[in-house]
Amino acid sequence: xxxxxxxxxxxxxxxxxxxxxxxxxxxxxxxxxxxxxxxxxxxxxxxxxxxxxxxxxxxxxxxxxxxxxxxxxxxxxxxxxxxxxxxxxxxxxxxxxxxxxxxxxxxxxxxxxxxxxxxxxxxxxxxxxxxxxxxxxxxxxxxxxxxxxxxxxxxxxxxxxxxxxxxxxxxxxxxxxxxxxxxxxxxxxxxxxxxxxxxxxxxxxxxxxxxxxxxxxxxxxxxxxxxxxxxxxxxxx
Amino acid sequence: xxxxxxxxxxxxxxxxxxxxxxxxxxxxxxxxxxxxxxxxxxxxxxxxxxxxxxxxxxxxxxxxxxxxxxxxxxxxxxxxxxxxxxxxxxxxxxxxxxxxxxxxxxxxxxxxxxxxxxxxxxxxxxxxxxxxxxxxxxxxxxxxxxxxxxxxxxxxxxxxxxxxxxxxxxxxxxxxxxxxxxxxxxxxxxxxxxxxxxxxxxxxxxxxxxxxxxxxxxxxx
Numbered sequence: 073x074x075x076x077x078x079x080x081x082x083x084x085x086x087x088x089x090x091x092x093x094x095x096x097x098x099x100x101x102x103x104x105x106x107x108x109x110x111x112x113x114x115x116x117x118x119x120x121x122x123x124x125x126x127x128x129x130x131x132x133x134x135x136x137x138x139x140x141x142x143x144x145x146x147x148x149x150x151x152x153x154x155x156x157x158x159x160x161x162x163x164x165x166x167x168x169x170x171x172x173x174x175x176x177x178x179x180x181x182x183x184x185x186x187x188x189x190x191x192x193x194x195x196x197x198x199x200x201x202x203x204x205x206x207x208x209x210x211x212x213x214x215x216x217x218x219x220x221x222x223x224x225x226x227x228x229x230x231x232x233x234x235x236x237x238x239x240x241x242x243x244x245x246x247x248x249x250x251x252x253x254x255x256x257x258x259x260x261x262x263x264x265x266x267x268x269x270x271x272x273x274x275x276x277x278x279x280x281x282x283x284x285x286x287x288x289x290x291x292x293x294x295x296x297x298x299x300x301x302x303x304x305x306x307x308x309x
Numbered sequence: 310x311x312x313x314x315x316x317x318x319x320x321x322x323x324x325x326x327x328x329x330x331x332x333x334x335x336x337x338x339x340x341x342x343x344x345x346x347x348x349x350x351x352x353x354x355x356x357x358x359x360x361x362x363x364x365x366x367x368x369x370x371x372x373x374x375x376x377x378x379x380x381x382x383x384x385x386x387x388x389x390x391x392x393x394x395x396x397x398x399x400x401x402x403x404x405x406x407x408x409x410x411x412x413x414x415x416x417x418x419x420x421x422x423x424x425x426x427x428x429x430x431x432x433x434x435x436x437x438x439x440x441x442x443x444x445x446x447x448x449x450x451x452x453x454x455x456x457x458x459x460x461x462x463x464x465x466x467x468x469x470x471x472x473x474x475x476x477x478x479x480x481x482x483x484x485x486x487x488x489x490x491x492x493x494x495x496x497x498x499x500x501x502x503x504x505x506x507x508x509x510x511x512x513x514x515x516x517x518x519x520x521x522x523x524x525x526x527x528x529x530x
Contacts, residue, residue, distance in 0.1 A: 120430050146433040153434035159427040163449045172445075173435035222436055 074258060076100070076226065080116055080126030080136070089113070089123075089282040097226065097258030098274035099249070103266075103294070109282040110262045111156075114228050117260065118153050119146035130226060152219030152227040156234060158211045160203035166214050167199040173222040189217040192251070209240045216251070229261040233268065245271055266294060311481050313502050316490035317509060323398070323486060324466035327405035331413045331462045336455055338410075339417025340443065354414075360472075361411035368407060369475025376400060376476060401477035401484050405466035412461045420454025421447060457524045464517040468510065 075096050082089040089109045102110040115121035117128060119135060122143060128136040135144045160169050168175075170189055171182050190196045193213040203211060212232060219227060232248070233241045249272055252259050263269055269276050269290055276293040278286040286293045342354055360368050376383045376394050386394060394400050424447055432442040448455070470488040477484040479493060487506055494503040 118434055120433065145438070146430075147436045147438050149434075150436070151434060153431070155427055155431060157427065159425070159431040161428060161431070161446060161450075172432070173437075218435065 074131040074225070076117070076258070076260065077127070077129045078113065078117060080113075080123035080128060082112065082116065082121065082123040084112065087282055091279070091282070091284055093277050093284050093287060095260075095275050095277065095287070097260060099252050099259045099261065099272055100275045100277060101269045101273040101290070102260065102262045102277050102279060103264065103269045103273075104279035105264055108279040110264075110279050111230055113279070114230055114260065114262050117226075118151055118228055119144060119149050120153075150222065150225050152222075152224035154212075154215045154219050154227070154229045154232050156231045158203075158215035158235075160206075160211055160214055160218070162203050165200050165202050166195060166206070169203070169214055170217045170221055172218060185221055189221060192220075192254075193217045193247075208236050209244060212236065212244060213247075216248075220255070220257075225258070227257055227259045229259065231262055231264070233263070233265070241268075248272065269294060311485065311490050311493050311497075311499065311502060313490060313494075313506055315482055316485050316487050316506065319398070319401075319485070320467055320487040323401045323405050323469075324463050326402045327409055327466040328459055328463045330402070330406045331409045331466070332455075332459050334406075335410055335413025335458065335462070336417045336448075338414045339419075339458075340421050340447070342414070343418045343421040357414045358411045360408050365408060365469070365471025366475055369404065369472035372400075372404060372407065372472060372476045376403065395476055396478040396480060396484060398477075398484065401473050401486060404472040404476050405469045408469050408472055409462040409465040412465055413458045416458030416461065417451070417455050420451035420458070423454065424450045453524055457521050460517050460521045460524065464514055467513060 075094060077094040079092045079094075080089070087107075087109070089112050091109065091113050102113060104110050112121055116123050117135070123136060123138070125138040126136070127134065127138070134140075134142055135149055136142060161172065164172065167186060171186055174182055174185060177185075186199075190199060193216060195210070195213055195217060198206065198210060198214070203214070206214065212235075215232075229248075233244060236244065245268065248259075251257070261272070273290040276286075276288065276290045277284055278293050338357060342350065342357075373395070374380050376386075378384065378387050378393055378395070383394060386392060394403075428446050428450065429442050432446045437445065468488055469486070470492070473484075473486060474489060477486075479485055479489045481490075481493070485493065487510055491503055491506045491510070494500075494506065
């Protein structure tokens with residue numbers, strides 16, 4: 073199991089993000105109310121937000137280290153990112169969205185990977201549609217396929233189910249869990265929905281006011297949720 | 310002696326070249342202004358817009374200072390090549406380029422700013438650097454606005470008079486563009502020729518405006 077270690081500080085206007093966590097990822101959920109800093113943490117891991125100071129490392133690889141002046145650009149981190157509104161390229165069809173990250177591979181490699189992903193996410197019939205012609209659930213599956221195409225080392229999901237209706241959510245949660253196990257892919261996901269955290273998480277990191285307040289299994293972290301106890305101890309699972 | 314067909318060909322050549330230069334430089338400047346934050350950005354933006362509000366003769370005056378034999382750039386060019394750029398075809402292209410630049414920078418910047426940065430972020434996380442992201446995501450999504458900017462720049466370059474007169478002169482058969490030919494033929498009473506030139510410029514400008522509107526609305530041709 074690969075370890076993700078994040079210890080960063082970032083001033084965002086009046087808000088002070090000061091996150092310190094180390095998790096061995098299966099499926100890790102960053103949980104907390106809106107504005108607690110969970111999305112910013114995810115952006116920092118992806119390299120889309122540069123912390124003021126601290127260190128971010130995945131396994132042996134250091135993405136960011138202010139002490140040594142290291143800041144790997146997002147395009148070199150090989151992480152998959154699924155955005156809250158999916159950010160599918162509106163001018164490209166499903167097929168070209170999925171192959172976007174691997175468009176410099178040979179046509180054969182692209183075709184095989186495309187077929188594999190279309191099958192994995194049940195998108196075979198939609199390959200030639202444009203994002204505007206897809207439902208929310210379909211868009212989300214395309215966004216997942218696109219992020220998975222270049223074989224990322226870690227998949228980051230920012231509130232991936234928030235734009236969907238309740239029934240679809242249930243269905244896609246199951247699918248995500250299935251994918252994570254099937255692909256043996258570490259996932260870090262942001263949510264503010266308790267049921268989502270309980271259903272999916274191997275590890276829950278609870279954030280509040282820009283700080284980590286608890287780390288542990290979903291049951292332990294979320295049961296004491298009404299009265300979060302602040303702790304400065306770093307847990308590792 | 311005014312040759313209307315030469316003037317038409319010259320104007321089209323000048324406007325086409327100026328549009329190409331403006332398209333590349335103006336889009337780059339628009340991208341830079343849209344994406345980066347730095348001290349003096351407002352000033353730089355104003356500097357690019359200046360030719361839009363200054364009298365063209367004032368712009369021409371500055372260009373004379375820049376391109377003349379004793380000018381900042383003209384001096385270097387003359388020392389290296391022995392060539393004087395003033396009162397040549399190239400000077401007319403430079404004048405048209407400078408005068409058309411504000412329209413291109415403004416429209417390109419607006420078009421680029423209207424592209425949701427989420428798409429660019431997505432491209433970064435998918436392994437694309439700044440250049441690839443620009444050409445594969447930003448440019449295709451901003452294309453309508455940029456095309457509208459190109460059309461407007463072409464129209465502006467085609468109609469340029471004041472700055473062109475200052476730096477390229479009004480030499481029939483060499484630097485006499487359409488607007489200068491219209492001025493000349495009106496002065497000398499060649500009314501038929503003047504009318505023909507005026508009609509051509511009017512129709513071209515009208516076509517340009519219709520094209521721009523269609524582009525802006527995303528309608529097919």
